[in-house]
Amino acid sequence: MSAEQRITGRTGILFILADPVAHVVGSDRLNARFAAEGLDMAVSPLHVQPKDLAAVIGTLRLLQNVRGFGVTIPHKIAVMPLLDAVTPRARLIGAVNFVRRNPGGRLTGDNLDGQGFVDGLAASGIGLAGRRVLQLGAGGAGRAVAFAVAEAGASALFIHNRTAARAQALAEAVGAAWPGCAAASGPDDPRGFDVVINTTSMGMHEGDPLPMDVGRLAASTDVAEIIMTPALTPLLVAAQARGCRISLGTSMLDAQYGLVKQLLGIPS
Template identity: 35%
Template sequence: MSHSISGSTQAYLIPGDPVRNVRLPRMFNAAFERYGIDAVLLPMQVPVRDFAVFFKSAFLARNVRGMVIAPPHKPLVVDLLEGCGLFGRVAGSVNVVRRTEGDQLEGDLFDGEGLIGALDHYNIPFRGKRVLILGAGVSAAAIGVALAEGGTVNGAAHIAMYDKAAGKAAGVAAKLDAFFDANVVAADSNAPEGFDLVINATQLGLSDDDAAPVDVTRMDSHAALFDILLRNQPTPLVRAARARGLNAQAGFEMLIQQMPHYFRYFGHMDAADAMAADAGFLREIIYPPAMHAEIAQPLRYRSPSVA
């Protein structure tokens, strides 16, 4: 970030714990500079026990216009808002908050919409398909909402959620099934047979020593895999799926596809439209150098081979 900060600069905050590895400040500040917006996004290290006090206190500063919420605080925000969008209400979590012109605080959740954008970017079909979501936490719930609702088109034909914690997937699946009248169920196992798309929404893969969240050798030869993790990419799971010739993608694009939604939510419409049309500069920032070839050739895993 090279532009100067003055008394008229709008402040956006990203509270989390930890915040050492958050990527959004670099992305936001690069976009602010690129599009001539006098604003800055700053990371804030905030323990869970202090979050509610911090959240309310931060907005006492009139130049704090909004927040992007990092883990583990996303589920803590909903009860602190005057208004909440559909995805946030259903998932019980938000990742963005804005101050309205009426001085109200409202939030929403764009994890799922980021996932939908990433799937479309990589030409991974999900509409009318069978999808297995691994995990039933905040991100998995947001993804389930987006897939069940499907944006403005028909969502997935069948969504199964699996989590090793007993009852966790069943609770999320039941809520989604009831709210959207969609075909969402809790899976008895992580067996991938019969699914067109497998989404890893667990933390497994952050270390090379982690157990694989799914056995990719059992995935159908036409199936695709999306791993939402940002660190340690390409994860062993992604590498194993690609070794089979499957369309397997890392989570970076999910974050990139959220950026236009964030900026539109904060009222920066022209910047949002520009990023939706061309987000190449964001990919250069967020993708590790070893994966930069994938920026230029995002479609090279589109044609699966027979296992």
């Protein structure tokens, strides 16, 4: 946080709801960006247990200097029925990660994960329009990424998941929402794809197997991660060694800042 940020009664207050909370650093990232732009906003994490979520959300409606709040594990799905409205993309994804508090206390939920990921790719020089994408993983983060990849104009999205039925279900949902994108479940073979995206947690812990066979990666294939720690996963290291363009998981967070401002109605 820069020396310019000062939290007073005029500051727009934001929170990040999480359980556990100790690992949360998104508040610091957002505060640094707000301070750098001279915006009078401040973000604090709140440690909220699942049993208390409804009560906390009810109180956040009442706090008139609160502008909104981020929602992270384990609250992204449970928060939805507690809000007044959610955006179509959050509805599709089935999860909310940021909520705008409107004057009067009305709460609008959005999901910035997928769009943040796509914007992060763009910031790394990786476009999606008309391209063939292989996505590894069909979990919560994978859902957000898949819809955003299709929305960004990918011509094809193949989803590989350990439990194939889950990949199949996600592909069908994406294809129904974005008929211009040929979505299907498939194997983890990267040959013939323009972009490979890892949305599994493989690479987060030392000793994890690689999420796919990197020996099949062509130098022309772009490789992206959603894992943030470590920033350079074994997959990205291997992809770089083969000459691929890469995008770090942290790019997604950086890109979400602009989306948070947009959701809160703060002029850019």
